[in-house]
Amino acid sequence: MSTKPDVTPPVYTRENYKSYCDVLASLNERLAGTIEQYGYPDFWHRDPGFDALVRIILEQQVSLASGRAAYDKVQDLSGGLTPNSLLALSDADLKGCGFSRQKSVYTRALAEVVASGELDVDALPTLPDGEIHRRLSAIKGIGEWTVNVYLLISLHRLDVFPMGDIALINTMKQHDFLPSKYTKERLGAEARRFKPYRSIFALLLWHEYLSRKGGSME
Numbered sequence: 001m002s003t004k005p006d007v008t009p010p011v012y013t014r015e016n017y018k019s020y021c022d023v024l025a026s027l028n029e030r031l032a033g034t035i036e037q038y039g040y041p042d043f044w045h046r047d048p049g050f051d052a053l054v055r056i057i058l059e060q061q062v063s064l065a066s067g068r069a070a071y072d073k074v075q076d077l078s079g080g081l082t083p084n085s086l087l088a089l090s091d092a093d094l095k096g097c098g099f100s101r102q103k104s105v106y107t108r109a110l111a112e113v114v115a116s117g118e119l120d121v122d123a124l125p126t127l128p129d130g131e132i133h134r135r136l137s138a139i140k141g142i143g144e145w146t147v148n149v150y151l152l153i154s155l156h157r158l159d160v161f162p163m164g165d166i167a168l169i170n171t172m173k174q175h176d177f178l179p180s181k182y183t184k185e186r187l188g189a190e191a192r193r194f195k196p197y198r199s200i201f202a203l204l205l206w207h208e209y210l211s212r213k214g215g216s217m218e
Contacts (some may be wrong), residue, residue, distance in 0.1 A: 008125070008126060008127065008128060009128060009129055009157050009158065009159065010157075010158040010159070010196070011155065011156040011157055011158055012156050012158050012199060012200065013156065014043045014045075017040075017041075017043060017200065017203075018040050020158070020197055020200040021035060021040055021041070021200055021203075021204060022035075023197060023200075024194060024197055024200055024201060024204060027194070028194075030175040030176075030177075031175075031201075031204050034204050034205075034207065034208045035204070037208075037211075038207060038208055038211040040207075041203045041204060041206070041207035042207075042216065044153045044203065044206075045153065045154070045156070046153055046154050047154065048121070048124065048125055048150075048154040048155055049121050049122070049154075050081070050082065050083055050110070050111070050114050050121055051071075051075075051081045051082075052150065052153075052154045053110055053121070053136075053142075053146075053150060054071065054074075054081060054086070054107050054110065054111075055067060055068075055071045056146050056149050056150055057103060057106050057107055057110070057141060057142070057146060058070045058071050058098075058099070058103060058107075059149075060103070060141075060145070060146065064210075064215065065215070066098070069098055070097050070098035070099055070103075073096075073097035073098060074086070074089070074094065074097040074099070077089065077093060077096075077097060083110075083111040083112070083114040083115035084111075084115055086107060086108070086111045087108065087111050087112065087115060091104055094107075102141065103141070105140065105141065106139075106140060106141025106142070107141075109139050109140040109141060110139055110141075110142065113139055119135060119136075119139070124136075124155070125155055129151055129157055129160065132147060132150075132151065132155075133147050136150070144162075144163060144164070145162050145163065145164050145165060148160045148161065148162040148163070149162050149165075151199075152199045152202060152203075156199070157199060158196060158197060158198075158199050158200070159195055159196040159197065159198045159199060160198060160199050160202075161188075161191040161198040161199070161201065161202050162202060163184070163187060163188065163191075165202075167205070167206055167209040167210075168202055168205045168206065168209075169187065170209065171205040171206075171208055171209045172187075172190065172205065175205075177190045178190060
């Protein structure tokens with residue numbers, strides 16, 4: 001009797017992520033120094049679903065604090081964020097919550113495909129990374145960075161790296177992983193040094209960046 005193979009990639013968990021951090025620390029002294037100076041990263045988790053995707057969209061190209069402020073305001077105004085409750089808000093409502101014009105368009109596009117049933121967000125955790133990228137990237141305003149952050153902090157996939165993230169890039173430069181001028185190919189190659197644990201590599205870099213700034217992963 002044959003069984004259907006598990007098509008989803010490996011994940012990290014609250015119980016094992018510190019062990020993965022130790023693996024990377026054993027591979028690179030600079031990452032070992034991050035843990036020694038700042039401790040282990042918090043286990044960064046957001047329940048998968050529509051509202052997690054909205055929050056990540058709000059964090060595009062702004063600080064975590066700015067994204068969180070807009071997210072909290074729309075949660076309060078909507079009485080609980082759902083596709084239908086977001087669609088019921090006016091552009092003026094969203095602007096008052098701190099949404100830019102573009103992010104109003106992007107979050108409405110997401111809400112529309114979820115409300116219509118075109119996108120089943122509850123099914124995403126059962127799918128491989130590539131299929132999740134395909135489905136989410138078809139929605140206006142959702143690109144590679146947004147999908148990878150969702151894979152990393154909501155689905156806890158073990159080997160994704162949000163290319164183009166400024167905090168990650170700046171911390172890589174500080175650790176001499178990257179020169180001041182670099183190519184996308186060089187960035188990808190440096191991240192691939194830490195396969196199959198690129199998510200943990202990203203978490204350690206974010207942790208150091210935020211610790212230096214006096215912030216946190218939430």
